[in-house]
Amino acid sequence: MNSDTSRLFIRACFRQPVRRTPVWMMRQAGRYLPDYRAVREKYDFITMYKTPELVTLVTLQPVERLGVDAAILFSDILVIPEAMGMDLQFLEHRGPVLARPIREDGHIDALKDVEPEVDLAFVLESIRQVRRELNDRVPLIGFSGAPWTLATYMVEGGSSRHFGQIKRWRFAHPVGLHRLLEKITRAVVAYCRAQIAAGAQAIQLFDSWAGILDATGFNEFALNYVHRIIQQIRTPGVPIIYFARGAGTWLSRLSRCGADVIGLDWQVDLGLARRVLGEKAALQGNLDPTALYAPPPVIRKQVREMLRQYGPGSGHIANLGHGILPDVPVEHARAFIEAVQTESPVWHTQQTATRPEEP
Numbered sequence: 001m002n003s004d005t006s007r008l009f010i011r012a013c014f015r016q017p018v019r020r021t022p023v024w025m026m027r028q029a030g031r032y033l034p035d036y037r038a039v040r041e042k043y044d045f046i047t048m049y050k051t052p053e054l055v056t057l058v059t060l061q062p063v064e065r066l067g068v069d070a071a072i073l074f075s076d077i078l079v080i081p082e083a084m085g086m087d088l089q090f091l092e093h094r095g096p097v098l099a100r101p102i103r104e105d106g107h108i109d110a111l112k113d114v115e116p117e118v119d120l121a122f123v124l125e126s127i128r129q130v131r132r133e134l135n136d137r138v139p140l141i142g143f144s145g146a147p148w149t150l151a152t153y154m155v156e157g158g159s160s161r162h163f164g165q166i167k168r169w170r171f172a173h174p175v176g177l178h179r180l181l182e183k184i185t186r187a188v189v190a191y192c193r194a195q196i197a198a199g200a201q202a203i204q205l206f207d208s209w210a211g212i213l214d215a216t217g218f219n220e221f222a223l224n225y226v227h228r229i230i231q232q233i234r235t236p237g238v239p240i241i242y243f244a245r246g247a248g249t250w251l252s253r254l255s256r257c258g259a260d261v262i263g264l265d266w267q268v269d270l271g272l273a274r275r276v277l278g279e280k281a282a283l284q285g286n287l288d289p290t291a292l293y294a295p296p297p298v299i300r301k302q303v304r305e306m307l308r309q310y311g312p313g314s315g316h317i318a319n320l321g322h323g324i325l326p327d328v329p330v331e332h333a334r335a336f337i338e339a340v341q342t343e344s345p346v347w348h349t350q351q352t353a354t355r356p357e358e359p
C-alpha cells in the first residue's frame, strides 16, 4: 500500500481532496472473522484486550484480511468504568455486567479518578505495539465511550432494555447525574489524551445510547459533555469522530459538539445529513449492517446507492451504520470494502461530466 492510501482516511476526515472514499467497519475486529474466533477460542475477551500482543494480532486481522483503510484498536468502552473501580465481567449470552451499579450519590464518591498511565497502561502499550506493527500502512483509530453511554452501563449495571434506572436519575435526580457525568468526563479526557500521546491517529467517541434520550436531555446530558471533551483533547492533525446512535432526529445540533466527523447510524438519510452538516463536518457511515447478509452483487448495489446519496467530493468515510454482525460471512464483508474502493473514485474526479447519473 502506498503512502497516498495510508493518508486517505485522515484526509477525508478533514474534507481534503482524496482519489477515492476511505472505508472501515465498526467492530471490524470481531467474531465474523474466523481468525478472530480462532484466538477467542483460547482466551476470554478481557484477557484479550488486556494483552498487548493479542490486541495487536486481532487489530491487524481486518487490515490484512480485508484491506480496510483504517485500523481500530481492539478494546472496549467499558475499560473506563473498570478503571474507575467497578467490577466488570462479560458473560456469554448476556453481555457486559458491572457489579454494584451506581444508584446513589455515595457511589459516585467511591469512583476513582483515572490515571491512564497506571490504570489503563495495557491500552497505551497496545497502541504503541499496533503502531509499530502497522508501520503506517493505515492509521490507527483510538476510542472511548462518551459520558452518557458510559453512565447508562454504570447505572444500569450492564446492557438494558428500558433504561429505567438511568432515566429515573435523568428526571428525578439530574444534579446527581451531572455529578456522575462530570467525573466520567474527566476520565475520558485523560484517557483520550493518553491514547493520542501513545500514537492514536484519530479518536472516535461512541455514544451508542444517545437515542434513548429526549430532545432536551440530549443537549444537556450528552452533547454538552462531548463538546467539552472535544475542546480539551483537540490535537492538530488528529481528527475526532462523534458517533451518536439514534441521534438522527437532532442532525442540525450534532455539529455543535465540534467534532471533525459525525458518525451516522443506518437510519439517517446520508444526502440530507450532508445538506445539513456538510459545511461543518465530514460524515461517516452508514450502510445498514444487515445489508451484509445479502449476496455480494446486492451489497455492491447498496454501496453504489450510499455513495450516490453522499454525492461528489471529499468528506465521506464509508462505514456501516453500526457494528458488523457476528454471523456475516467474511466474503460479504470483503465485498463491502471492495465495492467502496472500486466504485467511489468516480465521485472524486474533477470533471462533473464523468459523475454517474441520478437514477
Ligand code: 1CP
Pocket: 025, 026, 027, 028, 029, 030, 031, 040, 045, 072, 073, 074, 075, 076, 077, 078, 090, 095, 096, 143, 158, 159, 160, 206, 208, 323
Ligand atoms: O465475546 C466476545 O468476543 C466479545 C465481544 C465484544 C467485542 C469483539 C465486545 C463485548 N466488545 C468488543 C470489541 C469492541 N467494542 C470494539 C473493538 C474495535 C472494533 O473492532 O470496532 C469497540 C470499538 C467496542 C465498543 C463498544 N463496546 C460499544 C460501542 C459501539 C457499539 O457497538 O455501540 C459498546 C456499546 C460496547 C459494550 C459492549 N461490549 C461487548 C458487547 C457485547 C457490548 C454491547 C452490549 C450492549 O448491547 O449493551
